[in-house]
Amino acid sequence: MSLAPIDAATLYGLTGAVLVGIGLYGIVLHEGFIRRLLAFNLLGGGVFLLFGVIARRGAGAGFSGDPVPQALVITGVVVAFCATALAITLIERLAAEDDANDGDGSS
């Protein structure tokens, strides 16, 4: 094992690592549901970048990157979107239930 060369892949890998930290901080400290979900998606972007670095370093056989991790990231982006959409719907329903319980007479 030796230190990685400072190239584009390493640079984006480090960025991915930083983004995971930033996203995690947001998930832990934010109280609003939307903001937590946002932070979760920021974290996801960082994880995907780490996969991108694995793909870039696995370049070979005439490809600019290993296609398998890239395909995984594409699947991941789509599933992350679906999870976000489901979570948003849950949050909205929760807020609607809260409203119904709070303002029985007023609304």
Next chain:
Amino acid sequence: MVDTLTVSAVIVLAIVAVGLVRVLRGPSRIDRMMAVQLLGSGGVAVLVLLAVGSGTEALVDAALTLALLAAFASIALATTLVQKADLAAKADRAPGKPES
């Protein structure tokens, strides 16, 4: 030519970065919303410069998708602002009364 186009891309991105810092500082939501439009034109400019510079057709497609979805997102943001302003105006005018 390849290097010249990459240099152009770096310069455009640097200029866009300065503008991005400015619009994100606000103060109004309209200012902040401009971040998406700024990246919609600036980010697309960077992508097409890199695409033609490296002769990568796929990057032109990526730029096309980026332009389309940035357009979609900036319109959605603007519509949201209009919607929120309408809701606020309605709440201001007369709570309880039916609006005309």
Next chain:
Amino acid sequence: MTTIVTLFSAVAICAGIIFFLAGTVGLLRFPDSLTRLHALTKADNLGLGLIILGLLPLSGSFSTALKLVLIWALVQLAGATAAQLIARLARPSGRGK
């Protein structure tokens, strides 16, 4: 012939960069949101247009050139529409006709 084309590209791309610069200067210097929006949507879209104009002779194929023009048209359309929506928002009478 090729020198003329290269020169044309270089001039157009440089002019595009200058317009991007002008847009950012506008963002930094203009006093309120609406004038800043004006600077952004006008100058940056023109900048992108000039850069794409400069790239057209270098693009190598007709389909790529067509896509480049389409990209510019999309950005232009979005800029104009968003500016309209926002301008409506800033007018004191709300959304007038």
Next chain:
Amino acid sequence: MLDLALDLLITALVIGVALWTIRTRDDFAAIVGFVAYGLLLTLAWARLAAYDVALTEAAIGGGVTGVILLRASVRLKPVTTARTPIGVRVLVGLLCAVISAGLAAVVLLPVSPPPSLAADVRSHLASTGLGNPIAGVLMAYRALDTFLETVVVLLALFGAWSLTPDRAWGGRPGAPIPTASFGPLPLFGRLLIPIGVVIGIYIVWVGADAPGGKFQGATILAAMWILAMMAGLTEAPPIGRWRLRLLLAAGPIVFVAVGVAGIPLAGSFLAYPEALAKPLILLIEVALTLSIAATLGLLVAGPPETAPGTEL
């Protein structure tokens, strides 16, 4: 040197926008930051030469995810929260920094030689008849994953629909961002939607041999559908309509049918007979594109809000 300058600039912007998105107090501003983050990540993926991912990020990352977050920000009342004490924030920050440092160490101390399946993909790509290695991976070697992914997309929609209030069941979902059809929006929609639909179909079609594909193309088609709803040009269909449900299920059904046919014809589930691999993959791609586009559009629109028959 030049390339490094460009990469440094992009990474600085991505990190800067991410930090700003976390720090800002205003929900709307945070969503703007997130959309900007998605657009910047497209540049990052382009620089990593992962053009398929760049397309996906451009389509989903900023655009469609941004709109669904906006939907929530319009429908929910803003929450005012007390700021966490500084001590807790510093502690959480430190713990997160430790995790980042651990991941950074993994990046800086790579395994040598790097693990890669690129050579395997290269040696088998010809048998799929496809030119795009990523389409090959998604449709042939990891076909089961891709099939399950399309089911996950559909399940997410079922989950969202199951949250429909009882009175609204079977009704139409509202527009994601409710708008009167005023001003330039309908005109914008009429101009942009035809162009966008052509681009979406093009991205699916080109995906067999070049970066692109069904998920990216379907997302673009879904975005255009959502735009039509926002501009008041069309309404979301009532969710009880059986033709709609058939459209949603068509992709996974075709996928499964071809997969089961593979057991007698090619020896295993989801294996394609060599001669028919490309036409079969194209058939699946077309069916999946339509289903995924419809599902994603309805996911963004959300569950029905008004009872059936009460809408205008």
